[in-house]
Amino acid sequence: MSEAATGAYDVVFRARRLIGPNGETSGSVGVRDGRIAAVEPFDAQLDAARTVELAADEVLLPGLVDTHVHVNDPGRTEWEGFDTATRAAAAGGVTTILDMPLNSLPPTIDTGALEVKRTTAREKAHVDVGFWGGAVPGNLAELRGLHEAGVFGFKCFLLHSGVDEFPPLSPAELDEALRELARHDAMMIVHAEDSEAIEHAPTAHGEDYDDFLSSRPRGAENVAIAQVIELARRIGGRVHVLHLSSSDALPMIASARADGVQVTVETCPHYLSFTAEEIPDGATQFKCCPPIREARNRELLWQGLADGTIDCVVSDHSPCTPELKRLDIGDFGVAWGGVSSLQLGLSAVWTQARVRGHGLADVVRWMSRRPAEVAGVRGKGSIAVGQDADFCVFAPDEAFVVDVERLHHRNPVSPYHGRPLAGVVRQTWLRGTQIVGPDAVTTPQGRLLTR
Incomplete structure (x- = not known):
């Protein structure tokens, strides 16, 4: 199970339940110098300066x-910031985030902007932080420099992003950018909604969620995903479909993979938790793009996770100020689109997964191992020798009711408010240091990651 356990360890974790690379087991995990140095049977005698015995109702998960996190710092720190976002991440058992290139000012579309963002994050990160670059019209010459500076890939939009400083790529620009990235084996991550399809859809307005849903039809996603797949097929580049909400696209994604196209896909806790039928009029805290769809669509997304067509589940934490959500008038046409959920993803997904017969090993695969593999984040995502000693101590059978006032996000807005969820994060550890729990270090312990 591991290399020989010799010598003293800084910390040893003893868990009757542990999610390892091969599923649920029991074990003792030895940590030395911030990394996992041994994974041994539960009763192994490992000498350590400190031993952490998990309670009978706790499970040791990899962090x-x-x-997919929008931190918005610098520039829109009234929406969110590295201090609040990474505190929320840690409280939710998340030990690594990758920050999106837009909604901050400047957006991460050149190496100068990347350095500004790194400087901003350096002293505030409570978890490890990496960065995506952006692909926008006019920055083709910047992509190689950003790639060499260590961004994990490049995000683009195929329609208006919501902020003018991060414009979308035209089909010709997408082709050109993907060819450039393919030369460096860099990944393009795509907000896949087709601008023309959206333009021809009804305009969102008023309090009725069905009207908003009609304004972002699943056909707009399907057409855009098909375009991205065919470009990747022709060019040979790596593409990743962000925040999939349309289950219609699953067969074409599976077919493309069978043909050898390098395409991966994510979905988000809100698409797996909520349904359009239950969203009240004027409840703009549920607004996101692409939107939360119908109950049948949700079940097909769960099926896509179960059969492996969907690779991973990530938050798409996209916060704003309460004023921008326009809860005062409940108008879906003018409210900012984005769900705040960074602290709640594990519990939200586990709540839904358990009633569908999935175990914690499935959740860990979707929310830890596969995101790390898809993005190329080394040393993360599993409890195995040589990996960073990032852990979440999780009580899967404890329940709680979400209170936005008790979340660490900067602004108390979330569609999960008042919702009962299963599973409580009791401790979070980053490279062998407790950052959430009774003996937590309160100063920022996060590092900045490069590809």
Whole structure:
């Protein structure tokens, strides 16, 4: 199970339940210098300066890896910031985040902007933080420099992003950018909604969620995903479909993979938790793009996770101020689109997964191992020798009711408010240091990651 356990360890974790690379087991995990140095049977005698005995109702999980987070810092720190976002991540068992290139000012579309963001994050990160670059019109010459500077890939939009400083790529620009990235084996991650399809859809307005849903039809996703797949097929580049909400696209994604196209896909806790039928009029805290769809669509997304067509589940934490959500008038046409959920993803997914017959090993695969593999985040995502000693101590049978005032996100807005969830994060450890729990270190312990 591991290399020989010799010598003293800084910390040893003893868990009757542990999610390892091969599923649930029991074990003792030895940590030395921030890395996992041994994974041995539960009764192994491992000498350590400190031993952590998990309670009978606790499970040791690898720290989660959330590769889709909008921190918005610098520039829109009233929406969120590295201090609040990474505190929320840690409280939710997330030990690694990758920050999206837009909604901050400047957006991460050149190496100068990347350095500004790194400087901003360096002293505030309570978990490890990596960065995506952006692909926008006019920055083709910047992509190689960003890649060499260590971004994990490049995000683009195929329609208006919501902020003017991060414009979308035209089909010709997408082709050109993907060819450039393929030369460096860099990945393009795509907000896949087709601008023309959206333009021809009804305009979102008012309090009725069905009207908003009609304004972002699943056909817009399907057409855009098909375009991205065919470009990747022709060019040979790596593409990743962000925040999939349309289950219609699953067969074409599976077919493309069978043909050897390098395409991966994620979905988000809100698409797996909520349904369009239950969203009240004017409840703009549920607004996101692409939107939360119908109950049948949700079940097909769960099926896509079960059969492996969907690779991973990440938050797409996209916060804003309460004023921008326009809860005062409940107008879906003018409210900012984005769900705040960074702290709640594990419990939200586990709540839904358990009633569908999935175990914690499935959740760990979707929310830790596969995000790390897809994005190329080394040393993360599993409890195995040589990996970073990032852990979440999780009580899967304890329940709680979400209270937005008790979350660490900067602004108390979330569609999960008042919702009962299963599973409580009791401790979080980053490279062998407790950052959430009774003996937690309160100063920022996060490092900045490069590809």
